[in-house]
Amino acid sequence: MDREGVDRVVVVGHDFGGPVASHLIAAAPERVAALGLLATNAFSGHPHPLSPVPAGSPGSRRGR
Numbered sequence: 001m002d003r004e005g006v007d008r009v010v011v012v013g014h015d016f017g018g019p020v021a022s023h024l025i026a027a028a029p030e031r032v033a034a035l036g037l038l039a040t041n042a043f044s045g046h047p048h049p050l051s052p053v054p055a056g057s058p059g060s061r062r063g064r
Contacts, residue, residue: 001031012036 018040
């Protein structure tokens with residue numbers, strides 16, 4: 001944003017982009033004019049799409 005000279009943006013996060021958008025607005029709320037979250041897991045038990053999933057947990061492919 002800085003390189004392009006953009007001061008504020010409207011951020012939309014879809015699916016796993018929701019947590020990323022949420023992290024952006026938490027880190028720099030003054031840079032975000034509006035936030036839209038669509039079909040996202042931003043408020044689930046794993047708020048970040050890259051959070052490690054323990055082996056043996058539902059959805060884990062490790063330990064099988």
